[in-house]
Amino acid sequence: MAAARCSVEFLSEFSDCQSDSVRFIREDTNLFLTSGHRDVLIFSVQDRKVKTVIQFEDSVTFLDLSDDKHRLYALCKNGGLYCIPLPQQLSSSPVNKSPEPMLHVVSDDSLVLKNAGLQAFTIVKKILVTLSLDKSVWSFNLYEEPGSKPFCKLAHIQITTVTTCCLNVADKETSVSSPPVLTCIHPEGSTSVKTHQSDLHPHLEPHLFRLLFGVDAALVSSPVILCGLPDGRICCFPLLVPTLTGPRGEQRSPIRVLQSLEQPIVFIGTCISGEHGPQSLIVVGQRGKLLMVRSKPRSSEGKEADYSFNEHSVRGPVLCACVDDKRLFYSSLNDFHALQLTTSSSSEAMGTEPQLQALISNSLGVCRVIALAGPYTNPTGSVQLLALSSSGRLMRVNLPQGSEKGILSRLSSSLAGQRVKDLLASIGNVWERAESLKQKLQEKNESLKQLNQVLNICSLLLESNGKEKQSNMDTKPLISCHGAARWSSLLQKTSLTLTCVLENSSGCTLEHGWTLCFQVHSFYQHPNTESASSSYSFPLRKLDSGQKLDVTIPLESNGGLFLPVKVCCSLSFSLCALFGPEASSPGVFQLLKEAGSISATLNTLTVDWLDALRLEGSFSPNDIRCNTVSEGIQAFLRSRGVSTKHLDNISNPGPVAVVVSVSIELLKSKLHLSTTSSLESSMSVLNWLVSPEKIGSVKSPVVNAYSPDGCSVKIMAKEVTLGDFYSEGPLEALEIRVESSSVAAVCGLHHAILRRLLDLLRDSSAQYSHTRNLKAQSLCEAVRHVEVIYLFTLQLFNCMNKVLRCHHMNHYSVKVSEHFNSSPEFNMRQAMVTHKQC
């Protein structure tokens, strides 16, 4: 279908409009407009500006002018009907030259009527007709206009609302919201309205008027008030006919229901001019029902003349409508249509029923029109409509000329080009929107996928943790982390680092968003630092299944190296990673930030003195720097030629030694040693202690190494027989002896060895079924005792670092030595681990 294009002029722009309460009426060159607010604007179409603003006490829902156009009536939301004389400058428009609109505030004094149920009103022939709804009764009240306040009530007509049980709730709501429509239809020939106002007052040809509204109204030439109620009924009553007697002599109700559209009524009007006036009454419903009432010609058989109701349907919702002589203009939300109402002459000649013919509707390409005024014929003869869009734009729509030919004729090339441009632009807009929606959807899917994977991984980790507890590390967890301490030198400074390997042998991929976290807890808390632990985190980019990730973390905290160190490693996932910060709303983002992370513990590692030993031969001794302060001072003094002999004597009172004896049988069974030779077993035990990951690296029963603080340490192992220890006879034991000039090293190593032994026993106690009473209790106590000593030593060295006072240092070192030497044997004995038969 060829579409007619109309030209649209933008006249002005107002604020947003509420579609159900926009009213505007045109009077000469002025436009009275309300958009559901408190203001009524008087807009001059010529000057294209608002001349006057009339402000009411509440938002205005309905407007009308009095017959003589001297008074403006406005119905406000509070149920008050106000009447104000129109400002004078309207009649003499050129007087008001000031650019600013004038403001009139309407006070309470202009209130004419007040009734909360007031819905609509109209003024016809100096009679004010109001329609109000009160407790399911629609009442029409007629008042004299202009009258003294309070208005003198002339008459009162009532009609009850129908119960709308057949309509669903949504319908009910809309029917409540949409106001009733009041239209006055004049019989043709009422001379007073035949002047310029004829377009404001619809009229009907006498024949149809008589048929529709009765003999009485026709004889008296009474205007008829037609009311489209929200329930869809079209009621009518003659305005100026007194209450009449019915056929039985009873009182006749003046009100009559013509028809019901069963949907809220938007518009009532007349159209299709014939010889004697418009030949058709037209009613438009909100959901697109269109009712045309036409008179049937009196047939040749002399049958009484009749009128016909023809119902058509247009695509709803219809927001507003108006009629031309032959066209109905209506606005659905998306488009503005012109509907050709005339039936073609051929069908009329054939006498066929007009409803058989489809009505031709044309889109005019204007959207979101919510109120219409017009049509008007301007001096040049073209037909114009005034339309107000929901965004508050006031437009003048110039309709295409020549209704019959113009619409169907070919479009001119420029118009076609314009239309193509419009179409392309709108296609572009739609594509853009579709694309953004698609992207959003994709993002959402991805997030969900990721979240699913995260949850999978979490369950995997938790499962493996549980398994670990049950069966003692029989199966390797699918995602694991293990590490080893290494010495590395950087910028001429050697430091102890922990190299950890995260191994992903599960089927899942650790995606972006996962973080590998380490928490390093130092055994000794340095008095200067707040916390003994430091944490490191490594965000993963992507770790596919089977891949490994190496990370190295320093073990020295800011106060130096304090062994042993406990390292907890865990994997955590932050939910924020699921959404980009711009994708989600700030509220959601905040929520995720506060409580949005999942974390699962992987492993806990301990690095002790044994791990930190540097075996002789594995590096050059030159690399060992003077790490301790005293050595540094000594080196400094030496370089200055000062004799440090005295100092040497103090600091090196001779090697300190500690001995740990362990039952051979126990070690053999725990470490799965098969050898019988004492030398080999000693070497194996040493190897287990010093470098458990490299079997066979220890070639002699004596291991020479350097402690982390750079002192040389000697660890020896030999088999001995303890005769006096065990009551059941002599006990074959392995004696592990640690010797060093550094007390700290000895203590640390001692502690480390005992701890390892304890771990060994702990692991085995659950494993072995034949119960042996292990002296674990005493071993624990021994470990605790050593720990105390070790802590003491650490404190001592700390003090040495702070205050270099020889005698002080001396005092401490002596004290420690004494402590050791006083009852080393006892200590060792306590630490002895034995088998004892039940």
Add this chain to the structure above:
Amino acid sequence: MSVIPCLVDRWSEENNNIILAWKQNEQSLQPNREVRKRCYSESLKLLQKTQGLPAATERLKLELTVSYNTCLFALVFSNPSEMEESLTRSLFRALEAADCPVSSTEPVKLWEDALRTFGCSVYLPYVHKLLLLQWMLWLMQGQLERVLTLLTQIDSKRECSAPVNLQTETRNLPLRLEEDTSLMVAMAAKDLKELLHICTVICQGVEQMKTEKYSEALAVFQEAKGLPSPRSLLAHIHTLTGQTFAKLDQPHCALHYYRKALEVDFSCLGALYQSALVFRQLGNPKAEMEALHLLYSAVQLQSDKSLSSFSLVSPAMLLGGEQMSFISRVPSPSLILHTLANTCVLNGSISDGVECYLDLLTSLRSDGKGLVPTENGTCFPRIPVVYIEAGFALLKAQRYRDALVVCEEVITSTLDFIPERLLLDAAEKQHLADSDAVLENMDFVLWAGAARLLQAQAHWKLKDTKEAITHFTRAINQLVKVFVKQKDWKEKHPGNSEVMVDKVSTLETAKGHALAGRGLCFLERGQLKEALRDLHLGLQMSPGCKNTEMWLAEVLWRLDRREEALAHWREAHSISDRPKSIKLPLFLQAWAEETAFDFSDLNKKMEEYIQAKNAKT
């Protein structure tokens, strides 16, 4: 607490100033509506101020007085529910001030509490003022039952066993209504009480009239007459008394009271209208016409001036719209005019009747003020009927051309509604035959036929017999469109409603008139055979028409069928001039006069013939 007495003084002064301003306005010649509004808003403000403080007995008098005044001013600006709310609030505060626990929010209960609490305190007059307001509000809402319960509570000492009656209760109310000169009120409580009393009584009487208990109503109104009341209200009481007498079949007593009402207040139009009705009942058309004339001119005068009253409390407010419209029920001017015109034409004052009809038609066609639907129970005849009646009046007044024009209007307007054929088959489809639509269609046929008939008569009077014959023929064609299947359906079918019977007989009469009319025209043109046929048919349709019989005799005479002529002549003389059983519409009633010519010639001929015949035998 030294501030409080000072505040009381200041607020009392404020209250008195408002009242003084109001009194001044009330006494001035042209009271200003705006003053009332100002008084209301100021008084309301003062009330809000006094209620801003916690309730206490030292301010109770002031607060109750201000509440009373505000409520009186509010009558025209506020709605009853708001006023009642405000009243209840005042009562609450009064009880609060007296430290009385409030047991219920139900007004009746609240009043019981209040009256008991303040039973013999100095505050009683103030509480009683509020009680008057409550009485007023309930009276306005027509809740007489509640008024009765309220009033019985006033005298708490009285035993409850005695039967309660609103009439006796209102007669001796132990109200204490003494005024306090330091606190002025907008309307003296005594005046208000009197007004309330009379209005309550009237309200009661009207209720009884509505339930058709006329003798009880009469007793109530007789008592009301003795009570002090404003002039206009007294006139209404007299009118109501007259109405009850009229209902009790004592028209002369009724007339007496209507006259009394008019003596008291000449603008009591209800009395005038009611007396017109009584005159009609008594068959005194002259007096009726006079009354209607007076009524019409009074109504016209009254519609010019505005009716708004400026008194603080008017009976109209107290009695409510429904009651008031019942009391001062006057039909719309157009209906009065129509009744007047109809009565005039019926009773022979044709020229007056024509004037009235023409006035009526102009007012109908022009602006139509006063023609808009009214709701007071009376209804106007259908507009085509008015037109035909006007045409008939014009015809009688020998304004034939005008009559033709008026009738033409009816014909064109009814043309579209006339059915091709209307078959009344009462036996088969009674429910259909008697429906409103059928009745209305019959009306259309009758109107069109009658209009044609009148046109034909006008042409006949204009001596245009040819044209007259055409119109008579058309009238006949219209009227025969209603076809009744059963011949003697009147007797056989009692199920046929009276309306239907009336309509059919009217149609038959009209048919008879048309046929007879055409017969006469033929006679004038000398077409005797046609004349004979039509007159015969006409007589069949509406038997018992003396003039038709006479004309038939004449035709037969001319045709030289003397025996038959004699028979008909004798028949004609035997028909008495008794009124017909069915009430014909105005436009068909005067057929007798229309066709009454000088039959002396025929009579002479007949008498001669009889004598000759007697001589022969």
